[in-house]
Amino acid sequence: MREWIGLAALALPAMLVIMDMSVLHLALPTLSRDLEPSGAQLLWITDVYGFVIAGAMITMGTLGDRIGRRRMLMIGAVAFGLASVLAAYAPTAETLIVARALLGLAGAVLGPSTLSLISAMFHDAEQRSFAITVWMTSFMLGGAVGPLVGGVLLEAFWWGSVFLVAVPVMVFLLVVGPMVLPEVRDPDAGRLDLTSAAMSLAAILLVVFGVKEFAGEGVARLPLLSLVLGLVIGVLFVVRQRRLVEPLLDLKLFANRGFSVSLGTLTLTVVFMLGSQFLIAQYIQMVIGMEPLESAVWSLPMVVSGTIAMFVAQGVAARVGKAYVFGAGLVIAAVGFTVLAQVDSGSGIGTVVTAASLLFAGLMPVSSLGIGMIVDAAPPERAGSAAAVGETTQELGGALGIAVLGSVLNVAYHRGMSGSVPDGVPVSARETVTDSLPAALEAAGRLPRETGGQLVAVARESFAQGLAWIAMGAVPVMLALAVTATLLLRNVGRADVDDVGGAEREGVDAAEA
Known part of the structure; x- marks a missing residue:
């Protein structure tokens, strides 16, 4: 029972780390009015959190292996709570940038610590896999619930209130953590x-x-x-x-097939999952025309489908092996991309939500099982370092997904707009409207009603066509990845995981002794 209470204590901060990335976007309009940041400062306020998390995770994960993962978690909780208060009451844009950077540093401490502690707390392979699934679900819920919680708070309070949600959770972790979480470290670790x-x-x-x-x-x-x-x-x-x-990073881990293949599959999975999520959110808001909060509500079905699929996959993997669940998940994702390839500017929300739900139902189990295999492949004393590598990969994969798929969509949009801009659009605005859909929508508002309507229709169709092209291109990638991952991981089965669990038990007992 103690370890399950500990899991709840670990899942809450993991959820908050992701929430802190999403709630800020809703607060930007009111924040900008109060603090009056420059364009460059606004970008840093938005991006510095993710930058620092990605950059510091490997160091913090390895440091946790050396000084103790529970101790690192407690340090991270204190830092995250204090930085949240600083962000909430930041009097200037510069202060808020510093606070966001400190939040990122604290988040980099919390992420690997929570995951590596889970690997130490649950000795049974199936229980550990279930616990990691719960942990992954907390990340999904953080991304989905963040905009909803932020929207409610901003209706009643000032922009800084979105940061204060973290404070009671961190207080709970500081009180409960020492009672239910074990202290695990590498007794033979050298200096950092x-x-x-x-x-x-x-x-x-x-x-x-x-x-x-x-x-x-x-x-x-x-x-x-x-x-x-x-x-x-x-x-x-x-x-x-x-x-x-x-x-700092044991490169011998990459010689383990379970580690290296899972890491590569996880990277590509996150590239397409988060890149597609980013583009689908743009489609819902700018092509269908929904407000951000309404768009967040429509994201809940994909969260539900992904969550259910992760728990189902965890049970199936224990019986047939993780390799075949990897393959099945990627095939389901290919089906989701096939549905997404049918969208155009007139498609309703049902088509997009169906496609997104299939994508998450296919790719979230791959992410969950992949993270589990990465941690399982590492010796117990290196669990923090391995967890940090897995989470850093997700950060990089998310950035690559948005960059690569976003760039492909921009090229497709530009090509679709070339020669299709209505005659009534001034020459001075033609280059701007062919750059991006937001620019076209903004320009349309300044044009006569008929011309503006024509421009909006053409721009939305070009964006939708670009999204469909990306989806069509993703289908063979998912199928090829399904075959490759299944073949390479088919011999990494339950017996291997059980052996790792036994090794972990010995390592944890030695560390605690």
Whole structure:
């Protein structure tokens, strides 16, 4: 019973880490009126949280293995609560940027700590898989509930109230955590290599920044330089890890097929899942014409389908093996993309929600089982580091998905708009309206009613056509990935997982002794 109470204590902060990413978007209009940030400051307020989380996770996960994962979790809870209060009452844009960066650092502590503690608390392989599914569900709920909670709070209170939701949860964790969570550490861990920590932080921050800038600005000198520099530092980081006796990241993990194949599959899964979610949200708001809060309500069916599929998949995987569940999930995702490929500007919400529900029903079990296999593949003393690698992969995959799929959609939109702009649109506005759908919708509001209506119709159809093309291209990728993952993972079965569970029991007992 103690471990299940502990699971609840771990699931709540995991949910809040994701909620903090989504609630801010609804608060931006009122926040902007009060703090009057510049355009650059507004971008940093939005992005710095995710940047710091992605960059610091590997370091924080490895540090937790050294000083104790429960201790790291408690430190993260205190930091997250204090940073939330600072963000809520930030008097200036600069203060809010600092608060968001501190929230990201605290979130990077919480994520790997929660997942690695779950791997230590649940010794039975099936129970551990179920617990990880609950943990993944908390992430989904955080992303879905965030906009709803934010909308309700903003109706009654000021913009800072969206940050204060975290405070009682962190207080609960600080009170309950020491009573129900074990302390687990690597008794033989060496000193933390600060040079490696700085290199991993710099490499990931530069890559994430470059990818996000490509998504927003297209090919430009600054994001290209950032991306190249980040990759170079990443290569040097790998070289350094090979030479160290006590590396920050144990590269031997990648020799384990369960770890490496699951990591690769998880990366591609997150690229298409979060990239598609981003584009579908734009479609619902800008093509169908729903408000953000109404759009958030319509996202609930995909959350429900994904959650149900994760729990069903957890039971099926225990009987037939995770490899076949991976394959089945990716095939279901291919069906979802096939449905999404049928959308046009006149499609109703039903078609899009059906497609999104199938996508999440197929891809969420792959993500959940993939994270579990990544953690299971690591020795007990490296669980925090492995969890951090898995979560960092999700952050990078999300950034890549939005950047890559967003760029493809922009190209398709531009091509669809070329030669289709109504004659009544001024020459000075033609280049702007062919750049993006938001620009076209804004320009249409300044045009005569008939011309504006024609422009909106053409722009929405071009966007919908681009989304359909992306979905058609995703179908063979999902099917190819289904075959590859099934073949490579078919020998990584329940026996392997049980062996890992036994090893974990011995490692945990030794650490606690």
